[in-house]
Amino acid sequence: MPKNQFVDFKAVKAAVHIEQVLQHYGLLDRFKRSGDSLSGPCPIHKGTNPTQFRVSISKNVWNCFSECKNGGNVLDFIARMENISIHAAALKAIEWFQLDPAEMAAASEAEPNQADDAPRNRSESRPKPDSKPATPEITKPNPPLKFRLDKLDRNHAYLTERGLTPETIQDFEVGFCSKGMMAERIAIPIRDPDGNVVAYAGRWPGEPPEDTPKYKLPQGFRKSLELFNIDRAIKEPADKPLVIVEGFFDAMKLHQHGCRKVVALMGSTMSAAQEELIRKHTDRNSHVIVMLDEDEAGRFGREDIAVHLSRFAFVRVHVFGEKDTQPDQLTAEEVAAVFA
Numbered sequence: 393m394p395k396n397q398f399v400d401f402k403a404v405k406a407a408v409h410i411e412q413v414l415q416h417y418g419l420l421d422r423f424k425r426s427g428d429s430l431s432g433p434c435p436i437h438k439g440t441n442p443t444q445f446r447v448s449i450s451k452n453v454w455n456c457f458s459e460c461k462n463g464g465n466v467l468d469f470i471a472r473m474e475n476i477s478i479h480a481a482a483l484k485a486i487e488w489f490q491l492d493p494a495e496m497a498a499a500s501e502a503e504p505n506q507a508d509d510a511p512r513n514r515s516e517s518r519p520k521p522d523s524k525p526a527t528p529e530i531t532k533p534n535p536p537l538k539f540r541l542d543k544l545d546r547n548h549a550y551l552t553e554r555g556l557t558p559e560t561i562q563d564f565e566v567g568f569c570s571k572g573m574m575a576e577r578i579a580i581p582i583r584d585p586d587g588n589v590v591a592y593a594g595r596w597p598g599e600p601p602e603d604t605p606k607y608k609l610p611q612g613f614r615k616s617l618e619l620f621n622i623d624r625a626i627k628e629p630a631d632k633p634l635v636i637v638e639g640f641f642d643a644m645k646l647h648q649h650g651c652r653k654v655v656a657l658m659g660s661t662m663s664a665a666q667e668e669l670i671r672k673h674t675d676r677n678s679h680v681i682v683m684l685d686e687d688e689a690g691r692f693g694r695e696d697i698a699v700h701l702s703r704f705a706f707v708r709v710h711v712f713g714e715k716d717t718q719p720d721q722l723t724a725e726e727v728a729a730v731f732a
C-alpha cells in the first residue's frame with residue numbers, strides 16, 4: 393500500500409500481538425514467560441540483563457527498565473527496532489502479518505465505546521496522529537511508568553530504623569531519593585499484578601514537619617486500583633493464606649519475616665477495585681488473614697473488609713492483644729505464631 397495511505401493505528405495495534413512481533417524478530421525463545429508477562433534482554437538497546445525488558449501480554453505493551461527507560465505498544469516497538477516512524481511501523485505490521493486494512497477499519501468502527509467524541513466519517517478519513525482518548529476513562533488502569541528512579545540511596549538510616557534488612561531494601565527496590573518529584577523522601581515502587589511499576593510512593597523519612605504529608609503519591613495515580621506487593625503475593629502457593637495489611641512497611645516487614653504472601657491496601661479501607669483484585673487471585677478454598685493496625689481506623693476497616701471478602705474466601709481477622717500495635721512491629725517469632 394502507498395506510504396501516504398491512511399492507517400488506523402488503533403486498529404493495527406489491536407490486531408497485532410506483541411508475541412507475534414517478537415516471534416517475527418526471532419526473539420520469543422529468548423524470553424521467559426511468567427503468568428501474564430514475558431521478560432528478557434532488551435532487543436532495542438541490545439542489552440544482556442535477562443529482566444530488563446518486560447512485556448505484559450494482556451496489555452500488549454513492553455517496557456525497558458534499563459538503558460531505553462522507555463516502553464510502549466507494538467507499534468512503538470517496531471518503530472524503535474526499525475528506527476522508523478509509527479506510521480511506517482504500522483505499514484510494516486500490515487505487511488508482515490498480512491492484515492486487511494478494510495476489515496480492521498470495519499471492526500474498529502463496530503467497536504462500541506469509541507473514545508472519539510465526534511462520530512466517525514470515513515469519507516473524511518485522513519492521516520491523523522495516533523488516536524489517544526481525549527479524556528481518561530474512569531476504569532482505566534494506572535499505566536506502567538516509562539521511567540525508573542535510579543540512584544536511590546539504599547543505605548539511608550530511616551530504612552534501617554524501620555528494621556528493614558539490606559536484602560529487603562534491595563528486594564523491594566526502596567531507597568532515599570535526592571532529587572525530582574520524590575526528593576527528600578523514601579521512594580517505594582508500587583507494581584501492578586504483572587510486575588510493572590505504576591508509581592512511586594514517597595515516604596517522609598521520619599516525622600514530617602507540619603503541613604507536610606507523611607506520604608506523597610504522584611498526581612493522577614489512583615492507589616485504590618492497586619495492592620502493594622500483589623505481583624509477588626500471587627506467585628506464592630495457593631494453599632498459603634493471603635495476608636492483608638495497611639502499609640508498605642507492614643508488608644515489607646512481614647515479607648522479611650517469611651510471610652511473603654502479603655499485600656498492603658495503602659490505607660485502612662478496601663476499595664471495590666482492590667476487592668476485585670483479591671477475588672481474581674483467590675478461590676473458594678483460599679484463606680485470607682486481615683491484619684490491620686490495632687487502632688480505631690484499623691478496627692473499623694477490618695470488619696468491613698472481612699464482610700466483603702468472606703463472600704468468596706475463608707477470612708480470619710487478626711486481633712492484636714495490645715492497643716496501637718502495627719504488623720510491622722511484629723518479630724519473626726510473632727509472625728510465625730500467627731500462622732502456626
Ligand SMILES: [Zn+2]
Nearest residue numbers: 434437456460
Ligand atoms: Zn532497552
